[in-house]
Amino acid sequence: MLQLLQRVLILTFFWSLVGCQSVPVKTVPATTAAPLSSEPGEPSVEIKSPDSSGRATELTQxxxxxxxxxxVAAQRGALSEAYAYQLQAARLSGDARSAERATRLALHMDKDDLAVRAASLWVDLAPExxxxxxxxxxxxxxxxxxxxxxEHLKAIVQISENMDENGFLNAMAAINRELKRDTVRKLMRKLVLAFPDDPRGGYALAIAALVDKDFAAAEQEADRLVAAQPDWPKGYLVLGRVYLAQGDKAQAKTFLADAVSRFPEDPLLISAYARLLVDAKELQPxxxxFLKLEEIEQEGDSASYWLGLIALELGKDEAAREHFLRLISLNKRADVAAYYLGRIAENRAQPKQAIEWYQRVESGEFNDEAQVRIVRLMASxxxxxxxxxxxxxxxxxxxxxxxxxxLIEVELLRDHGTPEQVMALFDTAIGAMPGNNDLLYARGLYAATQKRVDILERDLLQVINNDPKHADxxxxxxxxxxxxxxxxxxxxxxxxRALALKPDSAAIMDSMGWVLFRLGRYQEAIGYLRQAFDKLPDPEIAAHLGEVLWVTGEQQQARQVWQGILDESPESEHVLEVMRRLKI
Structure with a gap:
């Protein structure tokens, strides 16, 4: 009966089974069984199937x-039996896919000894x-x-070469999962010595040390790489990264400037150097x-993006416009480019053009702001x-x-409507979306501006009930x-409770200082307010800190805090209000 069933199923189902890339399995207690075979004397089934190398293999019964x-064994959860059958099929047919399935079955069973046996056969059958x-x-x-x-690591390097990949990084990825840091480097160094003319080995060693934050070793490897391969630009790039990782931006900038002069056409070096110049606020250089980089990378988008941003910062709106239009033509970073083109049109008092650009911002980090600007421009x-x-x-x-x-409509009504209209809109929105934390939180904050503490308390308590960790x-x-x-x-x-959830929040530190002041605990209050102001020199925090200093007799310090804000923002409402209230 078994033989008859087998013969019926072979031609009907074989191709779908042999073509499967994975086997659905369940985790059950493992069993063991020797591979079964048909009875002696059965004739071979003359079907030809391609093996993993593309050659035809005669499929015996x-x-x-x-x-x-x-x-079948895998389907019923007998994973040990399934493994044995697949391994035997691989041995008989020379089909690497069967060896791969046997390997994955062994891994699913957490049987590394069985897995290494199957994986070794897999490598024998598919050495590439x-x-x-x-x-x-x-x-x-x-x-x-x-x-x-x-030997396997050497093979990984050579296989990766054919795939145009860094085989040393691929090799390191394999051993890094199993070995300690020092052992990884020792083994990688042996691998690098096997390819003395390939600079990517030294690059991988430097990257490995960087990832481990062993900066001394990273610098040593990068120095060795640059000395051994002075004509390979990536060596200079990785050494520059090492300087940056150690916080030495000045040395990194000087070093990369020299590297760019050596390799004036290398895009990676130019990009790294240009970004350091931006960080140093040397915008014109x-x-x-980035202009050089844009010329080198005709189809690239990074240079045009940075050129647009820098041009805006330098007040070169027309140049910025051209760079962002180039991004649009390349269909790269289109949402970002459309947003900035909208800003440029807005700066030029061209509201219709600005709205058209903002409407093209369909996703990304500027989507929300673009929608708000559309509404504000329409209203204006x-x-x-x-x-x-x-x-x-x-x-x-x-x-x-x-x-x-x-919420955008709320902002519009705050500027162009009445408080009653704003609250009515909130009521409509929350009625349509009851329990929405964003809407409840926003209505609570707005209610506070209208001195409706009852509404604020009701809404924020509901938010906290929905999310007890809502620190804001x-x-x-x-x-x-x-x-x-x-x-x-x-x-x-x-x-x-909020500070426990967000201990580094300047806003919450400010609140803590203010409530301690209201409780009469002045020195504690000053401590929190100073921390908050150091983190975020915000006008509201400055108003609070100055008031507490003034009340405690530190009038000169209070004036210094307030004046620092007024020097930058002469119309600061928070500072001016507290000074009027204290009759200063």
Missing amino acids: DIVFNLLAGE DLTARQLVVVLMLRQNEEAPVL AYEQ EGAVGEALDWLQRKRIQYPDQAARFY ALNALGYTLADQTNRHQEALDYIR
Whole structure:
């Protein structure tokens, strides 16, 4: 019966089974069984199937039976049997795919000894398979079979060469998972010595040390690489990275400037040097370097992007416009380019053109700001109703982003409507999307500006109930209770919870300082407010710090804090308000 079933299934199902790249398996207790074969004397089935190398292989009944039995065993969760059948099929047929399936079955069973046996056969049958080579290295290292590893690593380098990849990095990726740092480097050095004329080996060693944050070793490897391969630009690039990683930007800049003079056509060196110039705020030299890069990389987008940003910073709007238009023509970073082209049009008092560009920002980091600017421009042109209609259409068009468009509409009404209209819109939005934290949080903050602590407390408590780790809601509730009520101890509890969630937040430190001031704990308050102001020299924090200093008799320090803000922002509402209140 078994033989009859086997003969019926062979021609019907064989091709779908032998073509499978993976086997669905379940984790069950492993069993063992010897590979089964058909009875002696059965004739060979004369079917030709390509093996992994593309050659035709005669499929005997034994081969097909082991393939089929392996698939069936895997389907019923008998993984040990499935492994044995697939391994036997690989041995009989020379098909690397069967050896690969046997390897993956052994890995699924956490049987490294079985996996290394199957993976070794996989490599024998497909010696150019990079995955097989990398996997057999990992498995051999787990089994402490280090002797053959170097030969496999050499093969990885050579295979990668044919794939136009850095084989040393591929080799390192395999051994890095299993060996300690020092052992990895020792083995990699042996591999590098096997290819003395290939600079990528030294590059990989320097990168490995950089990844490990062993900067002394990284510098040593990079120095050795540059000395041995003075005509290879990437050696200079990695040494520049080492200087940067050690925080020595000046040395990195000087070194890369020299490297760019040596290799004036190397795009990676030019890009690295130009970015360092931007970091050093040397914008005109950076602009000139990126111009060189743009000329070298005709189809690249990075240079045009940076040129556009730098030109804007230098006040060269027309040049910036040309660079961003180039990005549009290349269809690269189109959303970013459209946003900045909108900004340029807006700066030129061309609202219609600006709106057209902003409408092309369909995704990315500037999407939200582009939508807000569209609405503001429409409103500034007297088309408030048109802006509201546009937002409503957007809500219908993108229902999953309805909350975002409601919040943009709120901003519009804050500037061009009444508080009653704003609250009515919030009510409509939250009625349509009950429990939405963004809307509840925003309504709570707006209510605070209208001295409606009852609404703020109700909304923010619901946000906190939905998300007990919502630090911003905890902070906003605590700060408002401290600022607008006498419930200072309760406020302190909320702010403590927020600070525990975001201990480095300047805004929450400011709230903590303010509530401590309201509790009469002045010196503690000054400590928190100074920390907050050091992190973020914001006008509101300056107003708070100055007020506490003034009240504690440190009037001169208070004046210095306030004047520092007023020098940059003479119309600072927060600072001017506290100075009026204190009659200064």
